[in-house]
Amino acid sequence: MSPRELSYLTIKEAAALMRRKKLSPVELVRAVLSCIDELDPKIHAFISVMAEEALGAARAAEREMGRKKFRGPLHGIPVGVKDTHYTKGMKTTAATPVLADFRPSFDATAVVRLREAGAILVGKTALPEFSFGGVTPGTYNPWDLSRTPGGSSGGSAAALAAGMLLGATGGDTTGSIRGPATYCGVVGLKPTFGLVSRHGVTVISWSLDHLGPMTRTVEDNALMLNVLAGYDPDDRSSVEIKLPNYAKAIGRKVKGLRAGIPRPSLFEGVHDEVRKSFDEAVKVFKKLGLKIREVDLPFMREAEAAQRIIRISEASAYHETFLKSQPERYGPSNVRRDVEAGSLITAAQYVRAQRVREQIVRELETVLDAIDVLLTPGESEPAGEPLRGRYNFKSYFNLTGLPGLAVPSGFSASPPGLPLGLQIVAGPFEEELLYAVGHAYQLLTEWHTRRPPL
Amino acid sequence: MLKDMSDQELKALIRELARGADLELTDERIDIVLPQFKQQLAWLETLQSFRLPLEAEPSMVFRHRRRASKKKSRPR
Numbered sequence: 001m002s003p004r005e006l007s008y009l010t011i012k013e014a015a016a017l018m019r020r021k022k023l024s025p026v027e028l029v030r031a032v033l034s035c036i037d038e039l040d041p042k043i044h045a046f047i048s049v050m051a052e053e054a055l056g057a058a059r060a061a062e063r064e065m066g067r068k069k070f071r072g073p074l075h076g077i078p079v080g081v082k083d084t085h086y087t088k089g090m091k092t093t094a095a096t097p098v099l100a101d102f103r104p105s106f107d108a109t110a111v112v113r114l115r116e117a118g119a120i121l122v123g124k125t126a127l128p129e130f131s132f133g134g135v136t137p138g139t140y141n142p143w144d145l146s147r148t149p150g151g152s153s154g155g156s157a158a159a160l161a162a163g164m165l166l167g168a169t170g171g172d173t174t175g176s177i178r179g180p181a182t183y184c185g186v187v188g189l190k191p192t193f194g195l196v197s198r199h200g201v202t203v204i205s206w207s208l209d210h211l212g213p214m215t216r217t218v219e220d221n222a223l224m225l226n227v228l229a230g231y232d233p234d235d236r237s238s239v240e241i242k243l244p245n246y247a248k249a250i251g252r253k254v255k256g257l258r259a260g261i262p263r264p265s266l267f268e269g270v271h272d273e274v275r276k277s278f279d280e281a282v283k284v285f286k287k288l289g290l291k292i293r294e295v296d297l298p299f300m301r302e303a304e305a306a307q308r309i310i311r312i313s314e315a316s317a318y319h320e321t322f323l324k325s326q327p328e329r330y331g332p333s334n335v336r337r338d339v340e341a342g343s344l345i346t347a348a349q350y351v352r353a354q355r356v357r358e359q360i361v362r363e364l365e366t367v368l369d370a371i372d373v374l375l376t377p378g379e380s381e382p383a384g385e386p387l388r389g390r391y392n393f394k395s396y397f398n399l400t401g402l403p404g405l406a407v408p409s410g411f412s413a414s415p416p417g418l419p420l421g422l423q424i425v426a427g428p429f430e431e432e433l434l435y436a437v438g439h440a441y442q443l444l445t446e447w448h449t450r451r452p453p454l
Numbered sequence: 455m456l457k458d459m460s461d462q463e464l465k466a467l468i469r470e471l472a473r474g475a476d477l478e479l480t481d482e483r484i485d486i487v488l489p490q491f492k493q494q495l496a497w498l499e500t501l502q503s504f505r506l507p508l509e510a511e512p513s514m515v516f517r518h519r520r521r522a523s524k525k526k527s528r529p530r
């Protein structure tokens with residue numbers, strides 16, 4: 001296989017080849033590094049690439065496998081993490097000059113778990129300054145190099161689409177995993193709040209930030225969540241629950257499940273191509289035996305306002321020291337402006353937003369009582385098109401903490417060739433259901449198998 | 455009331471709020487912050503229109519539990 005073919009293997013395929021000794025971790029890491037050398041000068045998906053460290057880890061993995069020690073499906077798999085994740089002794093910049101020289105003294109919990117599972121960290125992926133925003137400046141979409149991969153986990157999504165990684169992580173406060181995943185035609189999970197530790201990851205908002213896996217298939221996503229999920233006493237929001245084997249949800253029967261779709265008025269401003277693709281996806285779900293019904297999503301406008309006020313209030317608290325000690329070091333983005341403005345929100349206004357949040361969560365629970373999953377578009381428009389969607393289907397689930405899985409669902413005709421996606425949402429800690437439904441959809445469609453014209 | 459204030463009045467308000475937050479904002483920074491401050495006021499106005507019951511608590515400690523009722527129609 002050529003380096004390009006190797007680097008487009010799924011995690012599941014690569015793991016199976018390594019177990020059968022048909023592929024070595026060193027060969028796979030070399031293939032991935034070769035693709036990064038060839039493609040990243042055009043895409044700029046990485047802030048740093050750790051070639052030597054990755055090859056060293058690959059050799060160690062190879063030695064372990066030679067002793068018949070297989071740590072699991074991620075053993076020997078090249079992955080990337082967003083450059084918000086602390087990596088011990090290595091630069092962790094969050095794409096801001098404020099942290100340009102920051103070398104943490106410990107690894108983020110997610111990094112620890114990936115390393116313990118035998119995954120090989122090849123690079124740290126690009127993002128907008130401090131993860132603020134829906135675009136990743138300087139990083140380009142592999143499907144159209146003149147367009148954005150989205151943000152803030154744009155580097156992770158672009159690297160996966162271009163075959164420069166087999167798996168990656170992203171962060172999601174307003175949709176920053178699901179948005180780039182949709183724009184780049186890959187799979188991204190924002191898990192239930194509390195399922196995946198954020199310890200050792202730079203913060204936007206403690207009560208809205210989520211961290212999750214990004215992959216090219218739903219099945220691979222489940223394999224990564226198996227490693228990333230779990231209680232972490234160092235993250236005060238982490239929840240102690242009995243964890244399932246998420247990969248076992250793959251192939252589970254979905255016939256008879258009740259799926260909600262937003263009522264037509266909630267599609268106001270959604271791009272025609274997105275709407276068409278969504279309607280086609282719904283037909284596939286009907287074919288799979290899901291029972292579709294329209295539902296209302298209560299208080300979407302108020303939810304967006306609450307999410308924005310909570311996000312920027314908490315971000316301003318996180319940035320307080322930077323704002324006071326080194327305001328001139330912020331980059332040319334709007335981060336400094338936004339956190340300065342956010343510092344002016346009063347405590348009572350912030351608490352009101354949190355009270356509204358609780359009411360909306362309760363209202364949404366009533367909607368969820370009548371359905372098993374909810375289907376929405378992943379984004380309201382293809383990458384780089386004007387943002388005209390009236391309602392934000394992504395940030396609504398940051399506010400309410402429910403899990404959302406972005407899955408590729410087509411390509412636009414005009415503008416041509418841009419990935420489109422859908423979002424599948426379930427109740428708290430029902431990621432298994434998302435994987436069952438998402439995988440069933442991928443069995444009947446081939447959108448996730450297409451490759452960008454690089 | 456806030457939405458009816460002029461830019462000059464809003465800038466004066468920003469100056470006072472910044473002082474309360476122990477944040478140094480020059481006139482130049484206040485000009486830059488003003489559009490975002492106005493956007494925040496619009497969000498706050500939306501939140502003000504939400505009818506909150508007196509007993510509504512904030513999600514300050516935000517934790518989920520697995521939902522209890524399992525529907526019969528869900529295959530396992």
